[in-house]
Every structure is written in C-alpha cells, then in structure tokens.
Amino acid sequence: MEAPLAARSGFPWLVGASQLVGLTAVVLTGVWMGIYRGGFAWDGSAREFNVHPLCMVLGLVFLQGDAILVYRVFRNEAKRNVKMLHGVIHLMALVISIIGIVAVFDNHRQAKYPHMYTLHSWCGMATMVFFCIQWVLGLMFFVFPVASSWLRASYLPIHGFCGTMMLVTAIGTSLLGITENLLFNIMPTYSQLPPEGVLANVLGILLVLFGVLLCYLITRDEYRRPPNPEEEALSVHFKTLTEEGSPTTP
C-alpha cells in the first residue's frame, strides 16, 4: 500500500535539498583543491594528492548516496531497472573512489610520506574494503542468481543497513580528511579563520547535512518502495526456474 499523499508531500523538496547540498559539497571540494591547494595533476606531487579529496567526496559520498536514493526516487518504476541503476551508480562510485585511493598512495610513495598511520586512513580503508565486499555481494545476491530466495531475503536488510553505515562512515572519514588537511597545511593561520579555513569547515557541515538528509530519506517508512505482489511472484518464479531447472515445477 502506498503511503497517503500528504505523508509524502515533503519528499521532492528533501530530495532536491539533498542534491543541492551534495553537489555544492562536490563543487566546494573542487574549489578548495583547485584554488587554495594548487590544482590537479597526475605527477606524484601535492597536485596529484588533490585528486584524492575530490574523488572521495564525488564517489564515496555523493554517488554512493545517490545510488541508495534511486530506490526512493524511482519507487514506482520497474524494480529490475532501478536495481540496474543502483548497481551502475555504485560501479561509478567504486571506480572514482579507487582512482582517489590510487592518487593518495601514489603521492605518498613519491613524496616518501608514510602510509596508513592516521585515523582518517584507518577509517577510510575500512570503508573502502567493506564497500568493495558489499558491491560484490550485492552483485552475487541480487543480480546473478547465486543465492536462494531465502538467503536473498535475509541478506537484503543487512545490505541496506551496511550501505547506510558506509555512507555515514564515508562522510565521517571525509571530515577527518578535511581536519587533517587544514592542520597539515594552514595550522598557524587556521585559528584566524582565513577564507580557506571557512570554506573547508563549511564543506564539512554540508557533508554532515547531506548525510542527515540521505538518512532521513532512506529510513522514513512512507518513502519506501511499496511492496508489489506481482514483482515478488515473478522474482520467486524466476528463483524457482533457476533452482529447480524446470519451469513446470510448482
């Protein structure tokens, strides 16, 4: 059953706000790295490092958030198409964040900075590893018919919960990265709140706001996809076909 229209009246505004906030965060990250930190390159220098924050905010925050959101925005479209869109946006998020990870490791290697000692790097690496595992499991469970219907149904809420948690830890890790970057680069002047400090702090607050909006849109019952008995019957039938090997099995 669809939730009453009145209960969903805020939905388009909240989705719009989340996109505005999320895109502004991506643009601010680009402006910060592009203008205040010297721009972008792929030469092992600090300018290669600058690729890292942009890729992570775009991939692991904005695109990961939007990949989850498609189930709410397109909740009346055919589930198969929405699932594909969810997977494809997550694939984009995965590729972009891997580029971001390579950028920082390459920069650290060439500048002879030690790897993986900060809390930011520990949280970030944990998030990336779980993100990769979740992507592969999602593909196996929900795209390729590997798991039984029972296993799919059991894994679905865990998949959703872990996805939301990863979005939150990606945002938390971004905030740690912002703080590290400011303290490594502008510690002597940060306390006078120069434009770069204000911009980075505002970026952090926008990322928190993006997370809160996404969590609200994801967790409210009335924004969920209404259960569709026809789709579920088809899905079970599909499972029956693949499990039993015969379309005539009851």
Place this chain on the structure above:
Amino acid sequence: MEAPLAARSGFPWLVGASQLVGLTAVVLTGVWMGIYRGGFAWDGSAREFNVHPLCMVLGLVFLQGDAILVYRVFRNEAKRNVKMLHGVIHLMALVISIIGIVAVFDNHRQAKYPHMYTLHSWCGMATMVFFCIQWVLGLMFFVFPVASSWLRASYLPIHGFCGTMMLVTAIGTSLLGITENLLFNIMPTYSQLPPEGVLANVLGILLVLFGVLLCYLITRDEYRRPPNPEEEALSVHFKTLTEEGSPTTP
C-alpha cells in the same frame, strides 16, 4: 506482536558487545588523557582540557547511546518507567557533557587559545545545541502533558531520528577531536605510530564500532518495543483527561 524468538537470538550478544566496546572506549579515553596527556585537574591548564574528551565520550557518546538503548533492552517493562530511565540517563549525559564543554572553554580562555574555529568545534557545538533542544522538547512532549496526542505521535519518529543522528554526529565529532589532539600534540612522531597514536586510533575505531552496533540495535524492527494496546489506551485516556478536563468526556 512480538517478533519470533529466533529473530531476536542475537540481541543479548549485540547489547553485550555494545557495552563492552562503549566502556572500553570510555576507559581508553581516560587512559589516554590520564597517562599520555598528563592527567586531570580543574585549573585552566592542559590538564583541565583533558576533562573535555573524557566527559564527551562518557556523556555524549556512551550515555546518550545507552539512554536510547533502554527502549530496546527493557522493551517488555512498563513504558512509564522506561521513559523515566531514558530521561534520567539523558540528563546525566547532558550534565556530564556540559562539564566537558566548560572544561575546554575554560582552558582556551586561560591559555588564550582562540575559540570555535575548527570543524570539530563547529560540529560539536551544533550537536550540543540540538541535544539540549531535543532534551527540552522530549520533556515537554513526552513527560509533561503539553502537546496533544496527535502532536506527540507526529513528533515521536522525528525525536527518534534526531536522537540517532545526534549519537552519530557526537561520534563523528569525537573522531575529529582525536585527530586534532594527535596533530596538535604528536604530529612529528605520529607517522611512526607510537603507543599514544595507536591507542588514539584504536579508540576512534571502537567509537565507530559502538555507533554501528547501536544503530543496528536501534533500527532493527524485531528489536523494537512491541505495541501494547492497553498502554496506548491508557495514554490516550490520560490525554483526554488533561485536554478536556473531564473524565466523562467521550
């Protein structure tokens, strides 16, 4: 209807794990400040600052988390008692975190450090302000009969969502505080991962784990308090009494 017993079999283990992780985080914060940062005092020095992390992790993370958790742990006890416990633990969290805030402002004032310029301070202040507002609104809506039944019912899911978000932002802010503290104090040696650096990083990971466990326990449907028609009837009757001023009003 209670969820089937099998669906709740993991519940005591998860609650136990959350308490173990949460208490370990509080103890590690005490050990870090007590042993590596020179201990505690109330004299405006860095030792007064050390009161801040301990109070915030104890109050705004551990106690705030446990205040939410009482609704799951005592889901078969009388709602009035559980509500009181929820309010009292939150009051303790509020008082302890105000002491923590006073400690850092007092230390900054005496050491002539500027106030409120870091992302940590912005996120922390926002969390504290919302926490105070939420506590007062909770008191008005759910303890004193100020709001109508309809208003109470409408506010309840928002109260729950905001509470979970505040727990998450409190944890995120703690991680920012850990990173700041390490970079301000041990930046030259942090990359060699000295014991203090490892301890603080592990503390950060434990806080994330506490948050994930709490979010899981809070959001799983089968761990929720089962609706109790008797209690609801009583609650509505109580509202009728206070709103209409006469117990005989239909």
